[in-house]
Amino acid sequence: MLNYGCRLGLLAWAAVVVVATTPPARAFSALGAWRINADGVLELRTTPYANLTASFDAGGGNRGPRLWIDLPGSPARPRNIAGAGVIRQVRIGVPEPGITRLVIEFMPGVQIDPSQLKLIGTDKDSWRLQLPNQQTGYFALGEGNVERIDPVQAPAETQVAPRQPIRPLRPTDLAQVTRGRFRIVIDPGHGGPDPGAVGIGGTQEKDVVLEISQQVAELLRSRGVDVLLTRNGDIDVDLPPRAQLAN
Template identity: 55%
Template sequence: MSVRGRSLLAAGLPLVAGLATLFSALPAWAGSALGAWRISREGQLELRTSPDIQIQAFYESGRGRSGPRIWVDLPGAPIRTRTIPGAGLVRQVRIGKPTPYETRLVLEFQPGTPINPAELRLVGTARDRWRMDLKALGAGLVPLGEGDVEAASAPTWRQGPPATAFVPRGPLNAGSLPQVPRGRFKVVIDPGHGGPDPGAVGIGGLRETDVVLDVGLQVAQLLQARGVQVLLTRTSEVDVDLPPRVALANNSGADLFLSIHANALSMARPDVNGIETFYFQSSLSRALAQAVQEQVLAISPGSPDRGVRPGRFFVIRRTVMPSALVEMGFVTGQIDAPRLADAGFRRRLAVAIATGLLNHLGGR
């Protein structure tokens, strides 16, 4: 974690130029947060929405004759649902209503379209603008859209409520996780840093924000598979300041709060490695920290146990429920950094953290 204590878009191939962009006038969207969408000539999915909303984006790989899908869920139901013929790699686009209170924008791609979900990120560029880079699909991605999405003139959104998400569909293996009563508990997961604040940067350019967001999203998915309601303070690369993180937790009625970070010292000190978890004052918070620390240590052989320690970090000092902050290792450490950079190890970290949280909830 950097001194601030604060709080993923590959370069693609160029699109075929000169193809007409397909736009039509949008009707009034009664209650829906979606104002307009398009796949731009630059190969980006762009959205215009109501300001300061929470949206989520999902990916699902296709099977058989069904191609892969990306979809975005927004608050408010559309005035009408419809299916829009696609072009190029996009088979069709659907505007739907998964619940009476939601709008869903679905991009269904042709079977066999090569999409790497690890490269997908939905990023807030302003209070009412969002962007996902699809340039890696190359010339098969044809401009398409509804409504008028002009480039946002507002500055990059650096502060506000949690607003975007990217969640790969296809559950992690939760079969070995501890059982707790379904629907009984609510947990807040806080992946530190985000957006223009990368947190600590270590060996090989490893960024804390990337590590903790990946682990945090997986922890949330694992807990949800066990019937725990999960709130995330951020779910994509946006910078959420510390007070909104605390406010989200304190207003949620959550049973637990866990802030997820990675440590750093100096690139000149790769000998410094280790796991540590912090709590503030209460015995319940200390027990939570201990439960998480034990599980993370168990899957990190050779990384020193730096202990369960009292700390005064804002997010654990100002939250009203049992709270802890875990440092999963040093991005500058010769032992920890290669592990944190490995997707398989981050998966094990997520399972370990989820196990610690479920153990603690089950013992209450």
């Protein structure tokens, strides 16, 4: 039975069915790459164990049938890709926050039996769907690389050179200049209520950059350079005063 918004069959690889019932929240789209080849096979590369939902709309009038697949996460940018042959266009959008939707829109008049559409998980991060055979044929299109890229194995005889110790920078490593000839403004970003990036252990970027900036300033001053800092404490300085001090 063809009805509006019918749900397609979803045949998943066994491990996918077990793990993907409770997918973790993702900030980025689970869709890594997609391709429709000249034989009308849709292939997807996703993050491992992604939970996919496939749906179909028969269309009508001037609107052709549509097939869409929802994946976790949001795409970097919504976009439309012009199609060819029986495919009018492919769209990648955000139907709701945290969801990526891949839409394949067919030309008006194309007849599709949704019961024949099966999205099959072929591996933990690979999917394929055979689109209906059409006399007008398909043209290859896609984004990214759907092929599996296996890690390159290093030759057995390859040896990693030991890491050389890093020698701390000493004031004598810097050239001595005429005092007052050069002036440098150092801008430790963030500060005050703006912590910047926060590490796993709670370390705040504003504290790290301030300490580093003060150490650099001390090194430069010891060699005769006039150094100004936009902030010397935990305060938030607006951008215009920072630029004004530098100029």
